[in-house]
Amino acid sequence: MVIGGGIAGIQAALDLADKGIIVHVVEKTPSIGGRMAQLDKTFPTNDCSICILAPKMADCFSHPNTNVITYAEVVGVEGKAGAFKVKVLKKSRYVDESKCTGCGECLEKCPVKVPSEFEMGLGVRKAIYMPMMQSVPRVMTIDKEHCLMTLKGKCGNCKKACKREAIDYEMKDQVLEVEVGAIIVATGYDVWDPTTSTEYGYGRYPNVFTAMEYERMINAAGPTHGHIERRSDKKRPQKMAFIQCVGSRNPQVGHPYCCAVCCMHSTKEAMLAREHHDDMESSVFYKDMRACAKGFWEYVERAKRDYAVRYVNSDATVQENPENHNPIVVYDVGGRQQSEEFDMVVLASTLIPRKDTIELAKILGLKLDQFGFLESTDRILENGRTVVPGVYLAGYCGGPADIPESVAQGSSAAAKAVETLVQAGV
Numbered sequence: 001m002v003i004g005g006g007i008a009g010i011q012a013a014l015d016l017a018d019k020g021i022i023v024h025v026v027e028k029t030p031s032i033g034g035r036m037a038q039l040d041k042t043f044p045t046n047d048c049s050i051c052i053l054a055p056k057m058a059d060c061f062s063h064p065n066t067n068v069i070t071y072a073e074v075v076g077v078e079g080k081a082g083a084f085k086v087k088v089l090k091k092s093r094y095v096d097e098s099k100c101t102g103c104g105e106c107l108e109k110c111p112v113k114v115p116s117e118f119e120m121g122l123g124v125r126k127a128i129y130m131p132m133m134q135s136v137p138r139v140m141t142i143d144k145e146h147c148l149m150t151l152k153g154k155c156g157n158c159k160k161a162c163k164r165e166a167i168d169y170e171m172k173d174q175v176l177e178v179e180v181g182a183i184i185v186a187t188g189y190d191v192w193d194p195t196t197s198t199e200y201g202y203g204r205y206p207n208v209f210t211a212m213e214y215e216r217m218i219n220a221a222g223p224t225h226g227h228i229e230r231r232s233d234k235k236r237p238q239k240m241a242f243i244q245c246v247g248s249r250n251p252q253v254g255h256p257y258c259c260a261v262c263c264m265h266s267t268k269e270a271m272l273a274r275e276h277h278d279d280m281e282s283s284v285f286y287k288d289m290r291a292c293a294k295g296f297w298e299y300v301e302r303a304k305r306d307y308a309v310r311y312v313n314s315d316a317t318v319q320e321n322p323e324n325h326n327p328i329v330v331y332d333v334g335g336r337q338q339s340e341e342f343d344m345v346v347l348a349s350t351l352i353p354r355k356d357t358i359e360l361a362k363i364l365g366l367k368l369d370q371f372g373f374l375e376s377t378d379r380i381l382e383n384g385r386t387v388v389p390g391v392y393l394a395g396y397c398g399g400p401a402d403i404p405e406s407v408a409q410g411s412s413a414a415a416k417a418v419e420t421l422v423q424a425g426v
């Protein structure tokens with residue numbers, strides 16, 4: 001079983017399935033894909049993220065050896081390596097997965113609009129929805145917290161619109177019992193909410209965005225169709241600041257570790273701003289540049305040379321010019337405080353252990369490290385192996401990892417799982 005259908009989990013599942021092993025993939029949200037599906041491009045190649053991910057999502061879902069269980073979570077585990085019994089709670093979508101084709105006719109008729117989680121609240125979705133255009137499986141879900149029919153017994157528009165009779169308001173949650181030989185946990189991360197840290201003005205100053213919001217904004221399929229827009233007046237910015245290490249390497253907010261991706265994703269985002277508009281001026285405020293993996297340093301050099309990205313080595317905080325809602329970045333150069341007005345600020349909010357990691361660790365008997373990530377028995381020599389034989393980790397749930405590392409860890413966890421299956425004679 002693979003728990004979590006992000007890039008790490010997808011890679012693990014595909015490696016196992018290709019070896020002829022049956023894999024159950026349990027994904028909490030209505031679609032597999034994870035965070036990579038939300039990104040516009042990926043460093044260090046600036047490949048279109050969903051373009052390289054979508055074929056893997058489709059392969060993972062349609063592989064003859066996989067059983068992808070979405071909108072589901074693990075609620076109990078018994079047994080041992082080679083013979084685990086896993087209880088999976090499959091939440092009701094109120095939509096019959098075998099009938100829905102994702103045609104979208106129900107969407108048009110649904111009167112309820114709520115902020116879209118996938119679009120980081122910059123766009124809206126309906127109470128019946130698919131998280132994204134490329135959702136896998138391509139099936140609608142009714143959000144019972146907002147659906148007028150499940151809440152008040154009124155409406156029924158989606159049911160009337162559905163020619164395939166896929167809507168079922170009486171559908172119940174199900175508990176499935178699955179027997180597996182090994183378990184791979186690949187549940188990823190949460191993005192830290194910078195509202196709590198007043199020095200960046202996020203939530204107070206309209207033209208301060210998080211990097212994940214910006215990723216959605218610059219995406220052609222995103223809420224602004226790829227247009228970079230200020231919240232205050234919908235104008236496009238011409239001068240942008242990207243602030244790194246927001247909430248990371250900062251023991252005062254409880255996240256003392258480096259999130260391992262913000263040097264590179266801020267660089268990418270600054271480059272992309274210039275790709276969108278030739279006259280864009282981007283500045284990156286950084287503590288120190290951690291561009292250590294293959295091609296990363298060259299990537300930063302390219303940003304400076306070909307995209308005129310300016311790098312400023314300083315901590316930074318944000319104030320606002322109340323007359324035009326321009327964010328003002330306050331920073332320090334050679335011990336002298338400077339302040340500079342920008343049209344928009346993008347915060348590289350740190351990435352943190354998911355809130356539900358503690359619960360999942362209890363269910364599986366796993367340990368957490370000092371930051372709250374799932375712990376490997378030895379981060380150097382036994383990365384991905386846990387205190388529970390037969391249970392392995394892959395991707396960001398085990399600590400900071402970019403996409404290439406998450407993919408490598410997915411493959412590594414799959415190889416370890418095979419070892420368990422062979423030893424147990426499964």
Ligand SMILES: Cc1cc2nc3c(=O)[nH]c(=O)nc-3n(C[C@H](O)[C@H](O)[C@H](O)COP(=O)(O)OP(=O)(O)OC[C@H]3O[C@@H](n4cnc5c(N)ncnc54)[C@H](O)[C@@H]3O)c2cc1C
Pocket residue numbers: 003004005006007008009026027028029031032033034035036039041042043044072073074186187188189191211212215261265268351354356360394395396397401402403404406
């Ligand atoms: C703004 C930003 C930009 C980035 N840009 C890049 C980039 O350009 N290049 C790059 O290499 N990296 C980038 N990253 C990092 C990248 O997002 C991660 O490296 C990658 O997503 C990690 O993959 P994952 O599969 O471990 O986790 P995730 O992508 O978080 O996937 C985890 C999956 O598990 C599911 N899940 C969670 N809990 C449960 C549960 N209990 N049961 C079942 N399912 C569960 C989730 O719903 C999700 O689908 C960026 C990150 C941010 C924030």
